[in-house]
Amino acid sequence: MRLALTLCTGLAATSAAAGVEEALTEHILPGYAAFAEKTAELSGETSEDCTPEAVKPAFNAAFDAWTRVGDIRIGPSETGALSVAFWPDSRGFTPRTLNRFISGEEARGTDAEAFAEASIAVRGLFALERMLYGEDLSDYAEGSYACTLVRTIAADLAGQAEALETGWREEFAPVLRSAGAPDNATYLTEEEAVRAIYTQVLTSLEFTADQRLGRPLGTFDRPRPERAEARRSGRPLRNVLRDAQGAVDLAKALADWELPETEAAMSRLREAAAQVSDPAFADLDDPSARLRVEIVQQHVRDVRRSIEEEIGVRLGLRPGFNSSDGD
Secondary structure, rough: EEEEEEEEEOHHHHHHHHHHHHHHHHHHHHHHHHHHHHHHHHHHHHHHOOOOOHHHHHHHHHHHHHHHHHHOOOOOOHHHHHOOOOOOOOOOHHHHHHHHHHHHHHHHOOOOHHHOOOOOOOHHHHHHHHHHHHOOOEEEEOOOHHHHHHHHHHHHHHHHHHHHHHHHHHHHHHHHHOOOOOOOOOOOOOHHHHHHHHHHHHHHHHHHHHHHHHHHHHOOOOHHHHOOOOOOOOOOHHHHHHHHHHHHHHHHOOOOOOOOHHHHHHHHHHHHHHOOOOOOOOOOOOHHHHHHHHHHHHHHHHHHHHHHHHHHHHOOEEEEEEEOOOO
């Protein structure tokens, strides 16, 4: 999903510059730093004990950190995020690739440096989730190839997180900060930098409504709970709430005024989520359970509309949907 945003003339340059700086310093840069920290801890944990029960707490802490910035897809994250979070995997590449690595004991699975050249289907959070929670893969023992593969995936993930954090801090944050400068060929005006960040907010909420919720909801006659994001680790609803909050926090950093409607909409979303009977969405064939998740989906869309009204309108950003536009 892409959002084409037409920038109107009412956007003040001073607001643009301040919003970008606050978005960077209050949300984006600390978010990537936290993800790098948590993945380093995860890798360290697997070095001590790579069995599932030992690794799961650190895995979930790293995933929580990712939800703060994982939907940002500009700069280093435009391509770098793909191998951190390869989802949706509609063709089942991840389990097939993992099984191939394990059955053949591929050498790359024991070397984090070589593993960086492996398919994105076998790297990142979702490959690790499958190893830790998948019934077909999580029965490995210490000293096995599978256990070593978990260590490799975690070490590779920590390396990816460090590269993203460095790329944002040293390379792309200066590009956003210097928007409008004569030598900045990426953002020709300060307004373009604001638009780029604002688009990430709206796109994140749209992805949560349409994919994190829409995919498992499927249709009334054919719900697809097996398509829920991170369902094996019981994270689908947790991810919905955390990703939505991440988008709201980024929106609040971008604005320098209060957002009462957005805050109220986020509060209603949390209240609706508290009524969901299964946070893994496994019971969507039950009409009443399905309705509760549909209500959550509607509240995510309400959060997005509130941000459009409280930020987009005030900044002179007129949103218009265009799924084929890359802006």
